[in-house]
Amino acid sequence: MLKIQNLSATVGEGEAAKTIINGLSLEVPAGEVHAIMGPNGAGKSTLSYVLTGRDGYEVTGGNATLDGQDILAMEPEDRASAGLFLSFQYPVEIPGVPVMTFVRTAMNAQRKARGEPEISAPDYLKKSREVAKMLNLDADMLKRPVNVGFSGGEKKRLEIYQMLMLEPRFMVLDETDSGLDIDALRTVAEGVNALRAPERGMLVITHYQRLLDYIKPDKVHVLAKGRIIKTGGPELALRLEKEGYDGVLAEAV
Amino acid sequence: MSTALKDMIRNPTVAELELVARYAALKADPRRERLFEAFAQTGLPHRRIEDWRWSDFKAAVTALDLPATPPAADPLATDGVATLKFTPQGYTAPASLPPGLRLLAKDEVQAMSGAEDAPLGALAAALSGAKNAPATLMAEVTGETPVRLHMVFSGPGAINAARVVFLLRPGAQLEVSESHLGGAAFSTALVEYTLQQGARLSRIVYQRGGKTEAQAITALIHQDADAETKQTVLAFGARVARIETRLVHQETSSHATLNAAYLAGDGYHIDFTSHVRHGARACITRQVTKGAVLDGGRGVFQGKFHVPRNAGQQTDASMQHNALLLEDGAEVFAKPELEILADDVQCAHGNTSGALDQNQLFYLRQRGIPLEKARALLTEAFIAEALEDAGDHEEALRAEAQAWLSEVRPAPRSRMLSSMRWQTRCAPLMPTCIAASTRWQTRRPKLSKLPAKTCAHS
Ligand SMILES: Nc1ncnc2c1ncn2[C@@H]1O[C@H](COP(=O)(O)OP(=O)(O)OP(=O)(O)O)[C@@H](O)[C@H]1O
Ligand SMILES: [Mg+2]
Numbered sequence: 001m002l003k004i005q006n007l008s009a010t011v012g013e014g015e016a017a018k019t020i021i022n023g024l025s026l027e028v029p030a031g032e033v034h035a036i037m038g039p040n041g042a043g044k045s046t047l048s049y050v051l052t053g054r055d056g057y058e059v060t061g062g063n064a065t066l067d068g069q070d071i072l073a074m075e076p077e078d079r080a081s082a083g084l085f086l087s088f089q090y091p092v093e094i095p096g097v098p099v100m101t102f103v104r105t106a107m108n109a110q111r112k113a114r115g116e117p118e119i120s121a122p123d124y125l126k127k128s129r130e131v132a133k134m135l136n137l138d139a140d141m142l143k144r145p146v147n148v149g150f151s152g153g154e155k156k157r158l159e160i161y162q163m164l165m166l167e168p169r170f171m172v173l174d175e176t177d178s179g180l181d182i183d184a185l186r187t188v189a190e191g192v193n194a195l196r197a198p199e200r201g202m203l204v205i206t207h208y209q210r211l212l213d214y215i216k217p218d219k220v221h222v223l224a225k226g227r228i229i230k231t232g233g234p235e236l237a238l239r240l241e242k243e244g245y246d247g248v249l250a251e252a253v
Numbered sequence: 254m255s256t257a258l259k260d261m262i263r264n265p266t267v268a269e270l271e272l273v274a275r276y277a278a279l280k281a282d283p284r285r286e287r288l289f290e291a292f293a294q295t296g297l298p299h300r301r302i303e304d305w306r307w308s309d310f311k312a313a314v315t316a317l318d319l320p321a322t323p324p325a326a327d328p329l330a331t332d333g334v335a336t337l338k339f340t341p342q343g344y345t346a347p348a349s350l351p352p353g354l355r356l357l358a359k360d361e362v363q364a365m366s367g368a369e370d371a372p373l374g375a376l377a378a379a380l381s382g383a384k385n386a387p388a389t390l391m392a393e394v395t396g397e398t399p400v401r402l403h404m405v406f407s408g409p410g411a412i413n414a415a416r417v418v419f420l421l422r423p424g425a426q427l428e429v430s431e432s433h434l435g436g437a438a439f440s441t442a443l444v445e446y447t448l449q450q451g452a453r454l455s456r457i458v459y460q461r462g463g464k465t466e467a468q469a470i471t472a473l474i475h476q477d478a479d480a481e482t483k484q485t486v487l488a489f490g491a492r493v494a495r496i497e498t499r500l501v502h503q504e505t506s507s508h509a510t511l512n513a514a515y516l517a518g519d520g521y522h523i524d525f526t527s528h529v530r531h532g533a534r535a536c537i538t539r540q541v542t543k544g545a546v547l548d549g550g551r552g553v554f555q556g557k558f559h560v561p562r563n564a565g566q567q568t569d570a571s572m573q574h575n576a577l578l579l580e581d582g583a584e585v586f587a588k589p590e591l592e593i594l595a596d597d598v599q600c601a602h603g604n605t606s607g608a609l610d611q612n613q614l615f616y617l618r619q620r621g622i623p624l625e626k627a628r629a630l631l632t633e634a635f636i637a638e639a640l641e642d643a644g645d646h647e648e649a650l651r652a653e654a655q656a657w658l659s660e661v662r663p664a665p666r667s668r669m670l671s672s673m674r675w676q677t678r679c680a681p682l683m684p685t686c687i688a689a690s691t692r693w694q695t696r697r698p699k700l701s702k703l704p705a706k707t708c709a710h711s
Contacts, residue, residue, distance in 0.1 A: 077627075101630075102630075166620065
């Protein structure tokens with residue numbers, strides 16, 4: 001489903017350009033959930049931004065395809081309409097734009113891009129109520145401007161709310177667990193699991209094994225210095241939790 | 254035309270000669286003469302006059318021909334609300350007026366305070382009385398119940414000069430909306446509001462002119478004790494458009510909210526100039542101006558608070574102007590000025606100018622919202638605060654802003670301002686601060702030379 005081959009990318013312009021992703025290869029078949037772990041500054045968030053098309057990153061080599069479609073050539077909004085979703089490590093505040101307006105606009109824009117009819121207001125509200133209930137989200141929060149004044153955990157829950165509303169085909173979750181309390185972690189994981197399906201794929205970036213107790217990955221990759229240096233099953237995450245990265249990093253050399 | 258008349262303006266332009274001729278054709282009246290002289294001192298104001306250096310009417314009003322564009326549609330027209338209409342042909346009023354409103358069409362020209370400070374306002378007053386308009390149209394508002402009134406200023410024609418003088422009796426309430434729709438080569442409107450004790454004025458102004466037109470809207474507001482004005486303006490500009498508000502708190506505890514939003518497209522110029530004098534104790538002024546400008550558009554903000562040494566004690570005033578430069582080539586000129594001579598005051602001002610936030614834009618696009626739509630949504634949210642107090646008219650104004658934003662042609666990616674963001678802020682200013690003028694421009698090479706501060710604190 002998602003196939004990344006020998007991807008390299010820089011951040012910064014001209015002289016200051018710095019290679020962050022350095023020959024990274026990774027494949028997530030449809031129906032699977034893969035975890036990415038790795039030390040701070042390894043390039044995990046950068047990978048998520050390169051995949052989703054944020055400005056300021058330049059792809060200098062390799063390619064990435066979603067179901068065979070070259071996503072790197074597409075505008076960010078077109079990647080989103082093609083089904084790519086990023087749950088941000090640091091969700092962005094949008095003053096003056098209520099959650100409802102934002103998510104409905106996004107939903108209809110994606111539908112329009114795919115040639116589907118818009119969602120009606122009652123249908124939207126019904127779906128929104130269901131999703132909010134599942135995530136224990138206060139209805140009042142959805143009337144407030146996007147992320148403005150939200151606590152860290154609330155912001156993460158709102159990311160998952162958006163994900164459940166938009167029903168993307170491929171999801172990148174960047175440290176969605178950080179900032180969540182124990183109960184919220186469980187509800188959020190339930191939300192994420194609700195989207196697991198044979199036709200969907202997921203890349204879960206995390207520092208902690210704990211999240212993987214709830215969202216069971218098919219594979220675990222270790223990302224360091226801009227590439228995948230080790231891939232294993234769920235037991236790899238357990239080993240990292242116990243030993244830290246030193247052992248794995250040493251083996252890779 | 255006598256030589257004396259011709260000599261009133263130094264080196265007159267064709268347009269100025271036409272204005273002199275129009276004045277000469279009117280019934281002679283010493284007050285009218287004084288008003289026209291106040292205008293003639295400067296002639297059509299131009300960039301060598303400090304107050305007008307960014308809005309050059311002399312250059313913009315070249316000939317007083319019929320403009321190419323018809324007047325804009327009126328979003329504030331409301332069924333069942335009495336409407337006064339001012340056109341180059343004169344004015345019309347409905348046969349029946351709401352209770353509490355009385356119109357007096359006077360044959361004599363009424364004097365205007367501070368005529369020298371508002372040359373285009375003085376011109377409007379000096380030229381009123383042509384065709385079927387009275388020399389001075391007065392409106393008196395009385396009673397407890399709010400009076401609603403709508404006024405339309407529009408062409409077609411060459412010159413549309415209009416003046417209305419409102420007197421709000423103690424405790425009276427007026428909810429007035431003004432649509433300045435262009436359609437004349439040159440329009441100048443003077444609207445005066447005197448609020449007696451405890452009177453309340455809600456003033457909504459919609460301005461939209463054509464690319465070849467010049468428009469001046471001058472408001473003089475005088476407030477007695479406990480009076481309150483709430484003003485909201487939405488402006489789209491014209492070849493040159495100036496919206497000037499001169500407000501005097503002349504007795505204690507009067508309150509003014511002056512909000513404005515502007516959207517300037519290619520070839521449009523919008524100037525917001527305000528002058529607020531805190532001439533009495535414990536008066537409050539809140540001013541929020543927000544604007545967004547495209548390549549080839551210009552926004553001007555000149556805001557002044559004047560707080561005299563003794564009279565202005567316990568003043569509470571804040572001034573905020575925030576501009577969004579949506580594209581390379583957008584221009585914003587800002588001159589916040591706080592002249593505070595009293596020592597027991599609370600005054601603050603903030604002045605920022607920058608591009609849309611790239612993180613926000615990306616966040617919206619990652620959710621599937623196309624670039625242009627994302628930009629429109631963020632810009633609308635940005636100016637929304639300035640329209641919040643427009644009451645019943647908020648929705649109509651927002652709809653106009655939305656429509657404009659949705660029609661904006663897509664900017665080629667290279668022309669969209671992206672990585673830069675800069676701002677200037679100075680607050681609070683105590684006890685004396687006369688801010689130097691700033692000029693923001695988005696032409697990239699010059700960026701590094703932009704001044705970092707707007708205020709000289711002394
Ligand atoms: N705009 C930028 N300019 C310069 N360096 C950058 C920029 N963006 C990212 N980097 C650098 O790239 C490296 C990778 O950053 P990235 O955010 O991808 O790390 P990460 O693996 O997500 O780390 P964490 O676990 O802390 O979230 C870091 O060293 C970071 O400082
Ligand atoms: Mg990260």
